[in-house]
Amino acid sequence: MPTREQIVTFLDDTPPDPATSPWVAGRGPERGVEIAEPDDVWATWYLDVVAHVRGALGLRVLGLQHVGSTSVRGLPAKPVVDVDLTVADPDDEDAYVPALERAGFVLHVREPWWYGHRLLRHPAPRANLHVFGPDSPEVWRHRLFRDWLRGNPDDRALYARVKREAAAATNDADEDGTAYNRRKHAVVREIYARAFAAAGLTG
Template sequence: MSTSREPRRPDVTEVELVGGAEALTVDLHSHDDRWAEVFGDHRDRIRDALAPADVRIEHIGSTSVPGLAAKPIVDIVVTVDDITAEEDYLDALLAAGYELRVREPGHRLVRTPARDVQVHVVGRDDPAVDDYLLLRDRLRSDADDRALYEGTKRALIGKRWDDTNDYADAKTDVILAIMARARGARGR
């Protein structure tokens, strides 16, 4: 059971993109069962780096959904007690070989130098975790929503994205609709 604590200090108030905006070429790959293995390797690496802290580590994003085409980037969410206490987790993740990419209110993102794994660090009680898992589980269990989401991503492939965030934003309406259906199904 998690206990909510007051943060040690105020969180950052602006988005810091280490290295600035990055262009993205969207390249979808058929689902690869090795993505689950990559997640498992990084889950262990993160758990070892952050021991003895009690952290939750989950595979999220398209690579966590069997049968779904995805960019070959494994996304992981890690929950920590206090996102503002970077000394409790950030140095350890950097020492484990990850690089800081984003520092923003309530969220830090580190990734591998090869950019094939992204680790989203959030506070233990952040509702984003439930949203990530709701979407993941819906896409795993509903073939129609999985096909809709993949079709949306394929429709966006041909565009050049000057900022990775613009690609993510272009999928928002579809993601929100899928999550609404998932909440409706869960409420039954």
């Protein structure tokens, strides 16, 4: 388990070498951002993803959880389910990537410098599978953020507004999803601060 300090301290996800790209060859960020109204089908998509992952990896799955906006009832979101998968060693791709690829997932991102993160995508149901190790604080942060939004309608409404504004600005500028995330950054950190305090992680 990560320490309290590790959970509340955000590690820069920028690669140490500016020439290093996190994107696997032939992959890259998608242009444009679609924000859909809340849809109960997203919970079913998550269960389908769980079945695919567990069927592929069995006991190599140390944890699976539905995170991101599709995991918060009533929150508009990109119609793509975000799922955190915990494995023993995300750097040991041979232990899980081939099996997931046989289940229809495609590796898009490799970030060994950022908690060992890998991102695999699934086309139907549409899903982003984020792979981390058992000591990654990012998994804990995702869950805290999700649970805070589920229980706090004011911040849920704030985040919904910011998501829509960020998507509109990104689409108007013909930019990709990384620009969308940058536009949300300040409010996301503001919400995290409240969630950390409520969890007793900060004073």
